[in-house]
Amino acid sequence: MRRVSVVGNAGSGKTSLASELATRLGAPHIELDAIYHQRNWEPLPDGEFQARVANLIRGDTWVVDGNYSLVREQVWRHADTVIWLDLPRPIVMRQLVQRSIRRATLRVELWNGNRERWRNLLARDPENSLIVWAWNKHSAYRHRYAAAAADPRWAHLSFHRITSRTDITRLLQNL
Numbered sequence: 001m002r003r004v005s006v007v008g009n010a011g012s013g014k015t016s017l018a019s020e021l022a023t024r025l026g027a028p029h030i031e032l033d034a035i036y037h038q039r040n041w042e043p044l045p046d047g048e049f050q051a052r053v054a055n056l057i058r059g060d061t062w063v064v065d066g067n068y069s070l071v072r073e074q075v076w077r078h079a080d081t082v083i084w085l086d087l088p089r090p091i092v093m094r095q096l097v098q099r100s101i102r103r104a105t106l107r108v109e110l111w112n113g114n115r116e117r118w119r120n121l122l123a124r125d126p127e128n129s130l131i132v133w134a135w136n137k138h139s140a141y142r143h144r145y146a147a148a149a150a151d152p153r154w155a156h157l158s159f160h161r162i163t164s165r166t167d168i169t170r171l172l173q174n175l
Helices: 014-025 032-036 046-056 069-078 089-106 118-122 130-150 165-173
Strands: 003-008 029-031 062-065 081-085 158-162
Touching: 003 014, 003 069, 003 130, 014 029, 014 062, 014 081, 014 165, 029 032, 032 046, 046 062, 046 069, 081 130, 089 118, 089 130, 130 158, 158 165
Parallel strands: 003 062, 003 081, 029 062, 081 158
Antiparallel strands: none
C-alpha cells in the first residue's frame, strides 16, 4: 500500500482516514477538495485541476481523498489501493451534520478562505446543500464503487470496502 485513493460519500470520513494513512505511510496527503475549490467556492478549471493532480501523483507514495470523476481514472491508473468508505447512511449523515454544524458555528476555514454557510445547511437543493447531496448520493456511490471493484480495468488495484468503524481500526492496525 503505497499509492492510495480514499473514496466514499461526503461525511464518511475520507479526509480523516486519508490523513491518518498518509502519516502512517510517510506519504503526502492530497485532498482533492482543497485543490478543486478555489476562493469563494469557485471551481478550478478542469484542465488545471487535472494537471495539478497529475503533478501530485507522480511520486512513489501518496494518499488521495475525494470522488472527483474528472480525475478518478488518472488517480486509479497510478494507485495500487482503493479504500472505499461505505458506512451505513445513518452514520454518514450523523457525522456530516455534526461536522457541518461545528464548521459553520466555529467559522472553520476549509480551503482557500472558504467556510461552510448556515444557509447551505438548510438548503433543499443538492447543489447547495452537502447534506442533501450526501443523502441523495449514498446509493449511487455504493453502486459506483461496487461496479469499479469488479471491473477488470481496475484489477491491479486492491479494493478495501470499509463498512464500519471496526473495519477502519482493523485497516490501520494491519498497516
